Each structure stands twice: as structure tokens, then as C-alpha cells.
Amino acid sequence: MTLLPALLALACSGGTSDPTPDPAILTEEDAVERVEVKLALNWFPEPEFGGFYEGVLGGHYERAGFDVEIVPGGPGAPSLELLTSGRVQAAISTADDILVKRNRGVKAVGVWPAFQLSPRGLLVHADAGIHTVEDITSGDIALEVGSPFQRYLWDKMGWEGKVQAVPYGGSVGPFLADKSIIQQAYITSEPCVARGAGASVEFLRAADSGWNPYGVLLALPEPLPDWSADFVAATATAWEAYMKDPSRANARISELNDQMKPELMGCITEAQQPFITGSDGMGAMSVTRWEAMAGLLVRLELLPAGSTAAGAWKELP
């Protein structure tokens, strides 16, 4: 079950990256050995990965000595499992996912979060009379069933037996068709897609309910390869470039993902900005937040008692 999606993800990876490096900057670095990096995403191509696409399209990785191929994911995408099996050299995940799966034998270290605030949340119809998570007391919520986020919500809100978790396949179609549906959403996608389709919606941030792992977190294999710091530096530069001008990467994402229509990109870019920078600034990590997340996962019994976040993350210079 875990290997099958992994193989599918690999099978689907062909033709997804389209590096068009800036020809003006080809230095003697090209003579040294280049590092090939396959970067597995944990969701479909969306602007939340914009900086990584900019890294390829703008030649940021190329100049730092990397040939990067981006492998898109989807619901249940096993990005960390692909990393552990050596099929990819870098993966996108979340802080909670890294902590839970390290305990199950995954060899991954979180090195650079693109999102300070978790881009996750719940999407509700604006006229449903729901303005906070506390307002939800019954019905179905479509989300990644069994994910730590789901378990957290049900534990915190006491929803067991009252609210049902139903599988989310990644399309807002059912949500648009049924006004009573509540579903998971990423600020970088569903709210703008639904508004683009004429729906009036409200996005309830996961962070406001107390669930705030670092999101779109770049993970590298453990032990960290010697190119790690260079890769992180190139990633940070690429994201800075993307924040200044997202148009090139967003255009590519629109080509790769039909739901990400070019006319939605303005809405998405504006919406995701505050989630990326947060209060600590893009790319920052703190021991307090990592340990708080580990503590939450212990409480949810997704980690054994006494577990800490030690070793699961590393800030590279």
C-alpha cells in the first residue's frame, strides 16, 4: 500500500520539470561534478511549491551545481518514504509528518520550511454559519483520513462519534455541489479555486485551532549529504526570487495542474504571502515550536511517551 503510490508517483514524474536556466550564467562550476536531485512533492503542483519551481526555472539550483527534477504528489503521496528508499534525494513534507514517520523508520531531517504558518485549514461555505472550528458540531468533513491533523482536530474538539471524517480526493467538485460539505483546504489552492468557481467561502486556519507545524518543509536524507547546505542556500535564494516575482513559476504550475488556472494566481499569491513569512520570517525554525509539535503528537499517541524532536530538524548555515 505504501510502495504502490511510491511507484505510481515515480511513474508519473516524467516530463514534469522544464529547466530553462539563464544562459548568461554558466561558469566553471559546470566543469565540477553536478548533483542530481529528485525533489518529491507531497501534493499536486501548486503555488505553495512556487519557490522550488522558481529554483529550477530561474536557474538557482543549476548555478549551485544541482540538476533538480520535481516529482509531483497528491493525496497520501509518500514523499518521505520515497526519500528513505533512495528513489528521491529531497522531499517536501510537514513537521508533524517527519516526527511521526521518523519513529517508524523514515530517515529524514527537516532543513528548511517554506511556510511558517501551516497552510492547512478547513473550507466552509460562507452561509453555513460557521466562523471558527468550534462552530462545527456535526456532519462530514472531507480530509486526509488518519492524518495527524485529523486526529488532532477530533481529539481537541471532542468530535469522536459526532463529526465523521470522510476521504478527500483532492477535488473541490463535491464541495461546490453540496453546501453542507466541509473539507480540508490549503490556503494556496481550494479557497481561491472555489471562489473562482463562484462559491462564497470561508477559510478556517489550522493554526488558529492550535495545529501549526512548519509546512512545505524541505526534508533531506539522514545522515545529511555534504551538499545539504548548498541546496538549502539555493532554495532560500529561489524562494526570495519567487516572492519578488512569482509569475514565471506560477505560469508553469498552471500548465502542470488544471485546477490552478492562471486567473486564480493573483488570489493565491496574495493569500499565501503571510503564511510563508509568519512572524519569524521565511525559512526560520525554532526549538520551541518543534518540541511543542512533538509534545502534541505524544498526546495524540502518534509518538511514544518521552519522544522529542531532537535530530528531526537542523538549521543549516
Next chain:
Amino acid sequence: MSRLLPLAAAALLLLAWWGLSLKYPPVLLPSPLEVLTEGWSGRAKLLEATWNTALSSAGGLLIAGAFGMSGGILFLRSRWLEAALYPYALLVQTVPIVAIAPLLVVWLGYGAPVAVTTAAIVAFFPILTAANVGLRGVSEEQVELLTLYGASWWQQLIKLRLPASLPYLFSGLRTAVGLSVIGAIIGEFVGSNGAPPTLGYLVLQSSRSAQTGTTFAAIFFATALALAAFGAVRLAESRLIDPWHGDSQ
């Protein structure tokens, strides 16, 4: 000696699995012992889920049986209808069930009806084909004899064609019963809300929280369910037709 061979093969497979599980982390491949432990500790939920999935696949099989048989009888009655509709029946077989399951959720809502429908869709075609061939599988002489005695079309159907089609029908059912379990689980991947638990839901839920032991245990329960359903069909077959037709195998 030959009776021991399947056991020896199972033991070798288990040994190979255990050996591989030492090489890979549990999130990629849990050990047989872990699957057993998690399967045992979660047995109440797994059994309940297996029961619910069994109900959905049985429901789907019943619907597929009703539609498949009716289709076979209609096609027997009218060659024109057969020529007009059979190509579309073939279309049902090629429907990418994973793609239409989310639509079923939109139409039917979350819950068992989605799994019943997907099970019915995948089980329909083998039954229709079996009925179509089986109902025609009588000799001209038999039909002429009944006509001579003044038997109506319906009497010929009930007294001659239906009994004669049983071996074909059971052969179709043997294929359909396994498919209906797979169809139900695919429906549950998309349309189950976990209350009551189902095998498809448990597989999703456990794999998302990296509890691969439970995922594998659920897969084993699904396999056991398919085998049990197949066994039930074989049993019915041997009771109903072996005395008349000899061993249909």
C-alpha cells in the same frame, strides 16, 4: 507429500518477507510479527470492518446478479436489443471505477451506497456475459421438444434454459465475487466515512498515520474475505449443479 507443498511455500514466503522486513524500515515494510500483533490488537475493529465490506460487496453482487440476469434474458428475447445494448454493457466493464467513484459520492453521499454501487459495476459484466452465453447453451432438439409439447417461451426459459445456464452462471459468479470485494474497497477509499468502519477506510486511515502493520492486516482481512466469498460460491455450485452436471471444474 503434495499436501505439504502449499504449507512449505507459505513458510518460505513468510521467511522471505521477514528477511526483507529486516532490511527495510517498518514504514515501508512491517515485519510479519508486527502485522500479526497489530492485527490481533485491532481485531474487533478489523472484523467489524470486514463484515461491513462483506455486506457492501454482497449487496453489489446481488444488484449485479439481478441486472446481469435480466440483461441476459432481455438479450435472449430480442436480438435487436442485444445488438443495441451489448456494446454499452461492454462500456460498463471499461469504466475507470476510480475516476467515477468521486462522482458517486456527489450523487449518493458518503456511506455504504457508494461501495455497493462500485461493487455492482465491476461485478455486472462477468454475470451478464455468463447469462448471455448460458441461456443460449441448449440444443435445438431440446427447444423443439418443448415447443412440440406446447411450452410457452417463459416455460422454456424456466424449465430448460435457466437450469441449463447454471454452470455458466457459476463460472461468471466465481469471477464476479472476487471483483465485487475489490469494487467495494475502491468505493470505500472514496466514499466511506468510517462510521461504521470498513476495510477501505481502515487501509486509508492507517497508511496516512504510518501504521503500516494495520494496513497490511486490513489487506489480509480483505484477501480472506474474497477467499471466503469464493468458497461460498463454490459450495453453492457443488450443491446446486454438481449432482446434475458432474463436476463443473
